Structure formats: C-alpha cells, structure tokens
Amino acid sequence: MASVGLRHIAKSYGALQVVHDISLSIEDGEFIALVGPSGCGKSTLLRMVAGLEDISGGEVTIGGTVVNAKTPRERNIAMVFQSYALYPHMSVAENMGFNLKLAGVAKPEITQRVAEAARMLALEDLLDRKPSQLSGGQRQRVAMGRAIVRDPAVFLFDEPLSNLDAKLRVQMRTEIKSLHQKVGTTSIYVTHDQIEAMTLADRIVVLNAGRIEQVGTPMELYRTPANLFVAGFIGSPAMNLIDGIVDGDTDNPVVRLAEGAAIAISSDRRVRRGQSVKIGLRPEHLTAGGSDSICGQTLLVEPTGAQTHVLFEFAGQQMTAIVDGDRPIRHGTPFRAGIDQNLVHVFDSDSGESL
Amino acid sequence: MTETSSSVRVSTSTRIHFYLSLSLVAALVLVPLVTTALGGFKTLGDLRLNPFGLPGEWVWSNYIDILLGERYWRQMMNSMIIALTTVFLTLVVSSMAAFCFAHIRFFGAKQLLNYFLIGLMFPAATAILPLFIRIRDLGLLDSYWGVILPQVAFGLGMSILLFRNYFRNLPEELFQAAFVDGCGYIRFFWYISLPLSRPIVATVGIVTFVSSWNSYILPLIMLNTESKYPWPLGIMVYRGEFGTDWQLVLAFITLTILPTILVFFLAQKHIIAGLTAGAVKS
Amino acid sequence: MSHMTASVGDPSSLDAAKKVRYKSPTARGRLPALIIFLPPALLLFTLFVILPMGEAAWYSLYRWNGYGTPTEFVGVRNFKVLFNNAAFSQALINNALIIVVSLLLQIPLAIWLAVMLGRKMAGVVAFRLVFFLPYVLADVAAGLIWRFVYDGDYGLFAAVAGFFGVATPYVLADRDLAIYAVLAVVIWKYFGFHMMLFIAGLQSLDKSIMEAAEIDGATGWQRFRYVTLPLLGSTVRLSVFFAIIGSLQLFDLIMPLTGGGPSNSTQTMVTFLYTYGVTRMQVGLGSAVGVVLFVICVTIAFGYKRVFMRHD
Numbered sequence: 001m002a003s004v005g006l007r008h009i010a011k012s013y014g015a016l017q018v019v020h021d022i023s024l025s026i027e028d029g030e031f032i033a034l035v036g037p038s039g040c041g042k043s044t045l046l047r048m049v050a051g052l053e054d055i056s057g058g059e060v061t062i063g064g065t066v067v068n069a070k071t072p073r074e075r076n077i078a079m080v081f082q083s084y085a086l087y088p089h090m091s092v093a094e095n096m097g098f099n100l101k102l103a104g105v106a107k108p109e110i111t112q113r114v115a116e117a118a119r120m121l122a123l124e125d126l127l128d129r130k131p132s133q134l135s136g137g138q139r140q141r142v143a144m145g146r147a148i149v150r151d152p153a154v155f156l157f158d159e160p161l162s163n164l165d166a167k168l169r170v171q172m173r174t175e176i177k178s179l180h181q182k183v184g185t186t187s188i189y190v191t192h193d194q195i196e197a198m199t200l201a202d203r204i205v206v207l208n209a210g211r212i213e214q215v216g217t218p219m220e221l222y223r224t225p226a227n228l229f230v231a232g233f234i235g236s237p238a239m240n241l242i243d244g245i246v247d248g249d250t251d252n253p254v255v256r257l258a259e260g261a262a263i264a265i266s267s268d269r270r271v272r273r274g275q276s277v278k279i280g281l282r283p284e285h286l287t288a289g290g291s292d293s294i295c296g297q298t299l300l301v302e303p304t305g306a307q308t309h310v311l312f313e314f315a316g317q318q319m320t321a322i323v324d325g326d327r328p329i330r331h332g333t334p335f336r337a338g339i340d341q342n343l344v345h346v347f348d349s350d351s352g353e354s355l
Numbered sequence: 356m357t358e359t360s361s362s363v364r365v366s367t368s369t370r371i372h373f374y375l376s377l378s379l380v381a382a383l384v385l386v387p388l389v390t391t392a393l394g395g396f397k398t399l400g401d402l403r404l405n406p407f408g409l410p411g412e413w414v415w416s417n418y419i420d421i422l423l424g425e426r427y428w429r430q431m432m433n434s435m436i437i438a439l440t441t442v443f444l445t446l447v448v449s450s451m452a453a454f455c456f457a458h459i460r461f462f463g464a465k466q467l468l469n470y471f472l473i474g475l476m477f478p479a480a481t482a483i484l485p486l487f488i489r490i491r492d493l494g495l496l497d498s499y500w501g502v503i504l505p506q507v508a509f510g511l512g513m514s515i516l517l518f519r520n521y522f523r524n525l526p527e528e529l530f531q532a533a534f535v536d537g538c539g540y541i542r543f544f545w546y547i548s549l550p551l552s553r554p555i556v557a558t559v560g561i562v563t564f565v566s567s568w569n570s571y572i573l574p575l576i577m578l579n580t581e582s583k584y585p586w587p588l589g590i591m592v593y594r595g596e597f598g599t600d601w602q603l604v605l606a607f608i609t610l611t612i613l614p615t616i617l618v619f620f621l622a623q624k625h626i627i628a629g630l631t632a633g634a635v636k637s
Numbered sequence: 638m639s640h641m642t643a644s645v646g647d648p649s650s651l652d653a654a655k656k657v658r659y660k661s662p663t664a665r666g667r668l669p670a671l672i673i674f675l676p677p678a679l680l681l682f683t684l685f686v687i688l689p690m691g692e693a694a695w696y697s698l699y700r701w702n703g704y705g706t707p708t709e710f711v712g713v714r715n716f717k718v719l720f721n722n723a724a725f726s727q728a729l730i731n732n733a734l735i736i737v738v739s740l741l742l743q744i745p746l747a748i749w750l751a752v753m754l755g756r757k758m759a760g761v762v763a764f765r766l767v768f769f770l771p772y773v774l775a776d777v778a779a780g781l782i783w784r785f786v787y788d789g790d791y792g793l794f795a796a797v798a799g800f801f802g803v804a805t806p807y808v809l810a811d812r813d814l815a816i817y818a819v820l821a822v823v824i825w826k827y828f829g830f831h832m833m834l835f836i837a838g839l840q841s842l843d844k845s846i847m848e849a850a851e852i853d854g855a856t857g858w859q860r861f862r863y864v865t866l867p868l869l870g871s872t873v874r875l876s877v878f879f880a881i882i883g884s885l886q887l888f889d890l891i892m893p894l895t896g897g898g899p900s901n902s903t904q905t906m907v908t909f910l911y912t913y914g915v916t917r918m919q920v921g922l923g924s925a926v927g928v929v930l931f932v933i934c935v936t937i938a939f940g941y942k943r944v945f946m947r948h949d
Binding site: 050051052071072073077078079081082083085086087088089098099102103146 | 526528529531532533534535536537538542546547550551
C-alpha cells in the first residue's frame with residue numbers, strides 16, 4: 001500500500017497534447033475515481049501511472065519515489081483491464097499465478113497465495129478452467145484475483161465493468177467496494193459512469209479535455225459542483241439548467257428567467273445585478289405541490305415505481321422533476337413545484353463557474 | 356429431387372449435367388494417376404498392350420522389390436530429414452523476427468521488413484548459380500545443409516509476414532496485462548505469443564513442408580551423392596536407370612507420391628487451408 | 638482537499654519537473670530481444686538470398702567457369718549473347734505463351750468449377766479434393782507421370798492411337814507440338830489451385846446480393862455475368878498474379894517431360910538457365926539469365942500490384 005502523487009503531469013502525442021498539467025495527491029488506502037466523457041484523458045492518465053504510457057511531462061510518485069522510468073512491475077502496481085485481458089491458453093490458477101511465477105516466487109507459495117485470492121473472490125471451484133469456459137462476471141473476478149495475488153502498492157482499474165450487463169454491473173460494484181474495505185489497497189478507478197464513481201470512491205476527480213474540473217468527495221461534487229461541467233455530469237437525471245439575469249437587491253436576489261418567471265436565490269451567492277447566469281435545479285430537489293414559483297404544463301409522465309419522472313415546461317424550456325410515486329400527475333395538467341432557495345445552484349453564464 | 360442451398364428444386368437433367376461434366380474433369384485428373392499406379396502391377400508387355408485396364412496378371416514383385424530395397428526408404432528418409440529441419444528452422448527463425456516487427460518499435464523497422472519482403476519477389480532460381488558457389492565455398496556442397504539453409508532463407512519472406520500479421524492480431528490488452536505482470540519482451544514471446552500461435556504455426560509449417568518435400572531444382576544443384584538424394588531426385592535417377600522399363604518406373608513413382616496422397620486425404624482441411632492461405636496472404 | 642480546480646502549478650516547480658528527462662519504461666528491454674531475435678533471420682536471408690542476387694548481377698558481367706575468382710570482364714556481352722540466342726528467345730516466348738494460355742484456359746475453367754462446386758450437392762467435397770490433388774503433388778512427379786502418358790511406345794497416347802488404328806503421335810518429340818503438350822500438363826497441375834481461390838472468392842460474396850438479383854428476375858447466366866463476375870474481380874487479379882509468377886518459375890515440370898527440347902522448343906527461362914548455365918558451368922551467362930528473370934519478376938511484383946491490384 002502506498003500513496004500516489006501526480007505532479008504537473010502532461011501527455012502529448014507529437015503535437016497533440018491530451019493531458020494538461022494535472023496534479024493530484026492520493027493518500028495511502030484511498031479509493032479515487034477518475035471520471036469524464038470519452039476522450040477526456042482519464043485512461044491515458046491511468047496508463048501513465050501504470051507505466052504503460054510514457055510520461056511527456058511531470059512526475060508520478062508512488063510511496064514517495066519517482067517512478068517515471070520504472071516498468072509496471074517495478075512500480076508494484078496491478079491492473080484490471082476493461083476486457084479482462086486473461087491469457088486464453090492458461091487456466092484460472094495459472095492466470096492468477098503468472099506474475100508470481102515471473103517474479104521467481106516458489107511454487108508452493110504461488111499455490112497458496114492463489115488459493116487465498118480465489119477464496120476471497122469465490123473462485124475456488126474454477127481454478128482449473130480456461131477463460132473461455134467462464135462467464136463475464138467470473139472472468140472479471142479472475143482479473144481482480146490476478147491483481148490481488150500480487151499484494152501491490154496500488155490497484156488500477158480501467159473501466160472494468162463496462163463490458164458487463166446492467167445487473168451484473170451492480171453486483172460487481174458491490175464486490176469491488178467490499179473488497180476494498182477488506183484489503184484497503186490504494187485504488188485508482190477509471191469510469192465514464194458517474195454512478196459507479198459516486199458509489200465506489202472516497203474522492204472523485206472529474207476530468208474534461210485533459211484537465212481537472214474538480215476533485216472532491218462524492219457528496220461535495222453533488223452538493224457544490226465547481227462549474228457547469230461538473231454540475232451536469234454528476235447526478236442522474238442531469239441537473240436542469242436555465243438561463244437568466246440577476247435582479248433584485250443584495251438581500252433578496254432574484255434571477256429573472258424567460259416568460260416572466262423568476263426564482264429567488266440565496267443571498268450567499270456572489271452575484272451582481274445584471275449578471276448573466278445559469279440556474280441549476282436538480283430534479284430530485286423540486287418538491288411538488290405548493291404555490292411556489294415553478295409551474296408549467298406537464299408534458300410527459302414516466303413512472304418508475306417508487307418515483308415518477310415528470311417532464312414539464314417552464315420558462316420556455318423542458319425541465320425534469322422527480323416526485324414521489326404515489327402522487328397523481330397527469331399529462332396535460334399544470335405541474336407546480338417549489339425548491340429550497342439554498343438548493344438553487346447559480347453559475348456564471350460565461351465562465352461556467354459556480355457562484 | 357434434393358433441395359439445394361438456395362431451396363430451388365434441381366431438375367434431374369441439371370443434376371445429370373452436373374455430375375457428368377464434373378466426372379469428366381475428375382476422370383481427366385485421375386486417369387494419369389490411376390494408370391500410373393496400376394502400371395506398377397503389370398509386366399512391361401501387359402503395360403504396352405493394356406495401359407488403361409486392370410492388370411491381366413497382378414505382378415506384385417515390382418512394388419515389393421522397391422519396398423524391400425533400401426533405395427526408396429533412404430530417399431524418403433532424406434526428404435524427411437531435409438523437410439523437417441527446414442520447417443523447424445523456418446518456424447524458429449521467422450517467428451522470432453516477426454515478433455520484433457509486430458511488437459517492438461525500433462529504428463528502421465519498416466525498412467528492415469521491406470528488406471525481407473524483397474525475398475517474396477523473386478524465386479530461388481534467379482540466384483541459383485551464385486548460391487551454388489556460396490554453398491560450395493562454405494563447404495556445404497553435397498550436404499543436407501546445402502539444401503536446408505537456402506530453403507529456409509527463401510521461405511523467410513512469407514513466413515515472417517504471416518507470423519507478423521498473426522502476432523499483431525492478438526489483443527493488445529493481453530500484451531499490456533503481461534507487461535504489468537512483469538513480462539519483458541522475450542518472456543512475452545515465450546509464454547504468451549508462442550503458445551497462442553498454433554494456427555499460424557500449422558499454416559507456415561504445412562506450406563514450408565510441402566514446398567521442401569516437393570523441391571527438385573535446389574537438391575539437384577546442391578547434391579551429388581546419390582545416397583543423399585531426396586525422392587524428387589530419386590525418381591529422375593530411377594527413370595534414367597531403368598529407361599524403358601516403365602512398369603518399374605511407374606511403381607517407383609507411385610510409391611513416392613503415395614505418402615503425399617495419403618497425408619493429403621487425411622489432413623485435407625489443414626493442407627488446403629494452409630496452401631491457399633499462405634499464398635493469398637503474401 | 639475539496640475544491641481543487643485545474644491547478645496551474647507555480648512556474649518554478651513546473652520547469653524543474655520538465656527539465657528532468659526520464660527513460661521510457663515501455664522501451665526497456667527492447668535491446669536484448671532485438672539482439673537475440675533478429676540476427677538469425679537477418680544472417681540467413683542476407684547470406685543466401687540478397688548476396689547471391691547481388692553476386693548474380695556482378696557475375697553476369699564476366700565470363701567465368703566458377704573456379705577461383707572471375708577475371709574475364711566482358712561487360713554486357715552476356716546479355717547480348719542471350720538476346721541473340723534462339724533458345725533463350727524461345728524460352729521467353731514459351732514463358733509468355735504459358736502465361737497467356739493459363740489466363741485464357743485455366744481461369745475460366747477454375748471459375749466454372751468453383752461455381753459448380755459452390756453448391757451444396759452430394760459429392761461436392763470429394764470433387765474438390767480430386768481437383769486439388771495435382772497441385773499437392775511435386776512438379777517433377779507430375780512431369781514424369783505425364784511423360785509416361787505421352788510416351789509414344791508404352792504410354793496412354795500410344796494406346797489411344799492404337800485403339801483408333803492411327804499412327805501414334807510422338808508428341809513430346811515433335812518440335813511444334815511439344816510445348817502444347819507441356820501446356821496441358823501445366824493446366825492439369827494448377828487448375829485446382831485456382832479453383833480453390835475462386836471458391837474462397839465466391840464464398841466471400843454476400844448471398845443476399847444474389848438473392849436480390851434473383852428477385853430482380855435475372856436468370857442463372859445473367860446473375861453470373863452481371864453480379865458474380867464483376868464481384869470476383871479481385872480474385873481474378875490474384876489468380877492472374879499467381880499464374881504469372883508460377884509460369885516464370887517452371888522447371889521441375891519440364892525437365893522430366895522434355896528436358897527443354899526437342900530443339901529447345903520447350904525451354905523456359907529457368908530450364909535455359911540450368912541447361913546452359915549450370916550444366917556447362919557458364920556462370921556469367923547463367924547469372925545474366927538470373928538477372929533478366931529477376932528484373933521481370935520484380936517489375937511484375939511492383940507493377941502488377943500497383944496497377945491492377947491497387948484497390949484490392
């Protein structure tokens with residue numbers, strides 16, 4: 001187990017720079033998730049930490065030592081790949097024991113450590129099978145077993161659950177989480193699925209176009225997104241965003257929206273009169289009923305059982321709200337909702353920054 | 356009336372036309388082979404009078420004498436030794452070189468690959484005289500190696516190409532996982548690439564073996580001790596020796612092509628796949 | 638650490654980090670692998686393929702019997718002799734003739750058979766095997782077998798002639814007919830290979846296109862002519878390529894049949910090289926033939942692929 005440090009990491013392919021000056025400090029035993037849209041550089045970053053990509057600029061340290069010139073083996077990292085990358089011609093036991101064999105570990109010890117890892121992942125019965133004889137979830141566990149057997153300083157995960165179906169994904173997510181709680185190795189987890197990141201990570205790093213947008217705990221990112229990008233990325237369904245102009249006075253600021261609508265915002269927000277802003281309202285924060293300012297025609301009603309998603313019109317655009325499933329909402333009727341002032345996010349229209 | 360794959364009923368006349376024309380072609384293919392085989396069972400006189408039909412009297416001695424003699428077996432053995440050694444060397448040497456081209460980025464890789472591919476462009480015959488002189492100067496004349504080494508060398512172009520394409524098609528993440536596990540290039544070659552190479556080893560092996568087994572001009576020029584002759588040289592010598600005793604010559608030929616025919620029918624899929632794939636991919 | 642926006646590090650530490658250049662971990666260990674894996678192939682190939690080819694160009698400028706070193710420089714005389722030599726001219730003509738006949742006869746035959754054998758009827762696999770069989774045999778064995786077939790005294794030709802009560806044609810001894818006898822053997826030997834190429838080519842065609850043509854009302858022949866044949870273009874080009882390369886190398890087949898005769902009427906470039914270069918140890922002349930053959934092969938290898946197979 002070790003801490004991981006990234007200092008001014010940059011990566012270029014020829015003239016094209018894909019990672020710009022990223023610095024991050026990961027504590028021993030932390031579970032960090034790297035999230036972002038395709039092409040944001042999260043996988044590249046992971047592979048630079050792994051030693052699979054050369055580092056164009058900056059330094060990576062593991063346990064305090066700079067590892068830029070070290071091979072993955074020397075860095076003592078283990079990696080779980082998106083397609084598992086199991087050796088097709090080796091049995092499960094051989095797959096898991098391969099890295100120990102390469103390191104020259106004695107056979108009896110290899111057998112013992114493989115057995116231990118197999119027990120942790122419920123793979124004991126599958127040790128003699130070949131990867132082609134396993135299901136997707138089982139292969140995933142073998143890939144993890146291969147990593148655990150090493151007892152490495154850092155675990156690296158490259159979108160490991162992307163190839164699984166939805167149900168299996170949820171199941172494996174729980175297994176990964178409980179594994180981390182048991183073993184406690186520092187982990188860096190790349191995913192494009194923000195729910196995975198939210199449920200698994202101690203801290204999340206949101207990346208966009210090779211830069212860090214925000215780093216924080218899941219709740220920090222959810223409650224106080226630093227900018228529009230993070231606000232729109234975290235939370236499902238996505239936050240509703242509406243353009244508006246700031247009005248009112250310092251104690252009771254208000255944002256004027258299209259079609260004469262207006263929303264009161266908290267006086268803590270750092271806004272000036274006349275400022276062009278975007279209002280962010282999370283669907284789950286809109287409380288139905290009441291006389292409050294948000295009101296519009298119901299366009300679509302999507303019941304999901306415990307909740308109902310309501311698509312309605314407000315201030316000239318479509319908004320989503322999530323309400324209790326028991327509440328009767330009908331298409332074509334007016335929908336009324338209110339929101340706590342403090343839960344109204346405000347973003348500067350130009351910079352995207354949170355205010 | 357049977358149904359064809361496109362579920363159209365085939366009329367009887369079409370079927371007759373189909374089998375008749377195909378059988379005609381098949382006959383043209385088989386008649387020379389069958390009469391050769393049968394010819395070995397006849398006396399010379401019988402052969403002259405009745406080349407197409409079954410032997411009037413089945414003469415076994417032609418075949419048996421050859422099989423009991425040592426010349427036939429010695430030539431088969433020579434062919435086998437030369438072919439197997441050629442195959443083994445070709446596989447080892449070309450897989451190693453191809454691995455470098457497939458996985459290692461190094462200065463001049465592209466040019467070096469083109470260098471090997473030049474070998475695909477011209478046949479061994481073009482340089483046979485200087486090759487002869489070189490083999491002679493190396494003291495390898497009239498030895499198996501004088502045949503084996505040039506055969507391997509000329510086969511490298513295609514073998515390297517086939518291996519390289521195959522290696523490249525292995526999943527990239529496999530290589531990365533092995534790298535993370537601690538494999539260097541050499542160990543990756545030994546533990547991962549080779550074990551997963553069975554199909555391509557079969558293809559390259561078959562193409563190389565057939566080419567060596569059937570080769571004539573190279574041993575003709577490099578060997579002059581009859582006891583070292585592979586069977587293609589052997590049948591020509593036999594023919595030279597027994598001139599018009601066609602019944603003997605035919606028996607000998609039959610025996611030498613028999614292994615080829617047997618192996619062909621037993622391993623048809625592999626052989627056909629190997630020979631056509633090897634050709635197309637180059 | 639909560640809000641960490643994109644960190645612009647302080648300039649001094651940025652420079653410090655940039656100044657230190659680290660070795661690339663992905664490139665480590667290349668050298669041992671390269672040093673072990675490449676030299677064997679390199680050595681064999683250079684020694685037995687490239688150098689001899691270069692030496693052939695060199696020797697072709699000399700008159701030499703192969704012993705000691707070449708001393709008698711004759712410049713391009715060997716080439717002049719070659720192109721004035723009737724036997725060599727005949728060899729060139731024969732090579733061209735074989736190519737042309739292959740194209741005109743073998744390929745249509747191969748296509749026809751491939752179409753026939755593409756259907757799923759009983760015995761199709763057996764026919765395919767039989768047709769491919771000659772290709773698997775050694776050229777020299779095939780040549781010798783047909784030498785028997787053509788034999789005027791004991792061969793099948795003699796028997797057939799006798800059956801019809803005609804005088805036996807000694808085909809292989811006839812200066813005008815021998816080359817055609819050779820051509821027949823070439824076709825017998827290689828049509829199966831070309832057939833396999835076309836079977837593979839046909840299988841790669843999309844079946845639904847054929848069905849669409851059927852629905853459009855095309856008859857079997859029309860489907861073949863307007864749909865199948867154009868789509869087989871790349872296979873045809875491949876087949877032609879092999880036919881050309883193969884015919885240029887013909888030697889093993891010819892030696893047992895005719896040895897190049899009678900009167901050099903069945904010479905090919907390689908048989909000429911052997912007869913006049915090797916057996917008489919005229920290294921200069923033989924090398925000159927090699928050079929000519931090399932130039933033709935390389936021109937075809939480059940030119941053909943570039944001109945005809947560009948889009949394949």
